[in-house]
Amino acid sequence: MWIGFTLLAAFMQAWRNAFQSRLSGEVNVAGVTLARFLWASPIAAAYLTALYLWSDxxxxAITPPFIGFVVGAxxxxxxxxxxxxxxxQMKNFAVGAGLAKSEALLAAILGLLFFGTTLSPLGWLGIGIGAIAVFLLSSKGGLRQLSLPTVALxxxxxxxFALTSLWIREASLSLTLPFPHRAAWVLLLVISLQTLLLLLYLCWRDRPTLHALWQRPKLTGLISLSSCLGSIGWFSAMSLQNVPMVKTLGQVEVFFTLLIAAYWLRQKVKLQDVLGLILIAIAAIIVMWS
Incomplete structure (x- = not known):
């Protein structure tokens, strides 16, 4: 079941990133970030309501550790x-975005050090192959593309993202409910808090950005919808499986991203892309097998 939720999350996140990338050329960072959460709370509330209509x-039981995990996430x-x-917004976006996909490896390391996560040697192998694959796909210009600011960022x-995922899993596991319900509660509370904080900040410091989002309802709505559906997948999968395993399988998002680039943006797929996808497929198989 966690595999199905992860594939849903990866597919929706690929579309969300494509929509966010387009909006980032028109709206500042805070505005694009808010677009991810703005209309997601009602969708998350509807999802939770549907779960309770199906089974109550x-x-x-809200505890201080649960509140801490939710706020931190x-x-x-x-x-x-x-x-x-x-x-x-950086010129060498491909390398930076690829490095951001180091989330799976970083989640494994942080989980091992601070969250009691355990992985088999086969699981570590899959995570390592996945990290190599993502870097191969992102470094199309070679090492010359690398810059210290991009690497650091x-x-x-x-x-x-790794810490977010680990805290979300801890929050979900701290609730004594069936997994779809506890994942849905964490999703609703996290998204609602994020929306409230960003709205208060922009109302106080940057009201023109709110106006800019209001003028782009379709793109903003698509970002919120794809983000919320992706989050339902991530939160549910991480309630069932270790974060490093989920995030390594979730690297199939790169495959969906390339499909979007090829068929929606009409960009050509190169041999290096194919090799990277083969490695991601191998990593995903190893992780599921382990």
Missing amino acids: PGLP ALMQILATGLMVRLF GLCCGGA
Whole structure:
């Protein structure tokens, strides 16, 4: 089941990134970040309501550790999204975005050090192959594309996304509910907090950005919809499986991204892309086998 949720998440995230990349040429970082959450809360609330109409296990018991995990995940995902949008605006975006995909490897390391995550040698092999594949796909211009600011920004982005995922999993596991319900509660609370914080900040410091989003309802709505559907997939998968495993399989997002680039943006797929996709497929098979 976690494999299906992960594939859904990867597919929707590929579209969300494409929509965000387009919006980033017209709206600043804070605005593009808010677009991810703006209309996602009602969708998350509708999803949670549908789950309770299907089966009502009762309300969750809110504890201080749960609140801490939710707040930490919400703040860290805002930071990670802002860093990713900043990467969209850099000339060597491909390398930076690839480095941001170091999330799986960083999640494995952080999970091992601080969250008690355990992986088999086969799992570590799959994660390593996936990291190599993503770098191969992102470094199309060779090592000359690398710059210290891009490397630093990309790794910080990957680390922030890794911490977000680890805290989301901890928040979900701390609830005594069936997995779809606990994942949906975490999703709703995290997204609602993010939306509230960003709206308050922009109302205080940057109201023209809110006006700019209001003038782009279709693109903003598409970002929120794809983001929320992707989050449903991520949150559900991470309630069932270790974060490094989920994020390594989730690197099939690169495959979906290349399909979008080829058929929607009419860009050619090169041999290096094919080799990278083969490695990602091998990594995904190894992770599922382990």
